[in-house]
Amino acid sequence: MELLPFFEWMESSVLGTIGKTYGGVYAIGQSIHLFALAMLGGTVLVTDLRLLGVLLKSTPSEVVAEEAHKWFKVALVAMLASGTFMAAAVAVRMYRNDFFWAKMLALAVGILFVFMIKRPLLRGPHAEINPLALKSMAIASIMVWFTVAATGRWIGFS
């Protein structure tokens, strides 16, 4: 499927035009994206480091995972909204940027990982889950989200 027309349409849309015309608005979008990234990272790390037995050992991991997931969803929505706005302004350039596609792939893996594997698994009592599986999942989760962040930053360098 040819995606270039979609990216061209995105760039000429109202969203793309606003981002291209008003540098200040675009910069605010970038700041919201970074702020949301920090929040998302915090929720991912606090859950995964708890599962690894590094942080908050006196608090049940079920409580940490449940509470952190609420803010994870807020941060994810903010990241997706601000990210779409940022990408729209330079959509055609993004289409030709390898790191953009790497980030999109990592993001898709991250979202699927959270909602298809991590959340369903963590909904039940954590004591019933194989500790090795729990720890492996936590490490994989940290790696996926750090890849999302790192590939996102490298979009600007390439």
Added chain:
Amino acid sequence: MNGGLGVLNDWVYQFAVWLDGTEWSGALHESYYMYNWIESTHVVTLMLSLGMLFLIDLRLLGLTLTKVPASTLAARLNIPMWIGFSVMIITGLLLFYAVPVRTATSIWFRIKFVLLFVAAVNAWMLHRRMTASAGTWDNDPVAPRNIRIGAGLSLALWAGIVTTGRLIAYDWYDCYREQGEFIQFVAGCVANQAH
């Protein structure tokens, strides 16, 4: 406006020019991979430093992990938060070292620096208030009003720090452009600036 602070601007500029002339500053700036890895580390570490700070502030505001005693949460998350901030300070200094003159004369960098100072003072005051009231509200879902104000202020200040940090990349107020006297003074532009 060109009194004592004008002299300070001149000193900062001279220091930045000296840094710029050192061998490693140029090498760092010219190294595509090294510079970009340092900048990436600076940004990605936000997830650890600011991420932990968010959770502490949100707990104090009664918006998350309300079943966990506030002092326990703050004490536990402080360690990874400070590891993150330490990495950010080191990478931030390296980024400044790589592009010293433009950064020292960036209005956004200067505002960011002031906000960082205010955020540090606010964090210190918040810590003092928490220590002084320890035990009286630790298990309450919401902290007392003065602590909530400190936590809210912390979030607002960090929003400002992230925004001004991001804006350093934009050259709208750079010294090479035509600027008003006030902007030139705040940005630290000096007469006949060669860099």
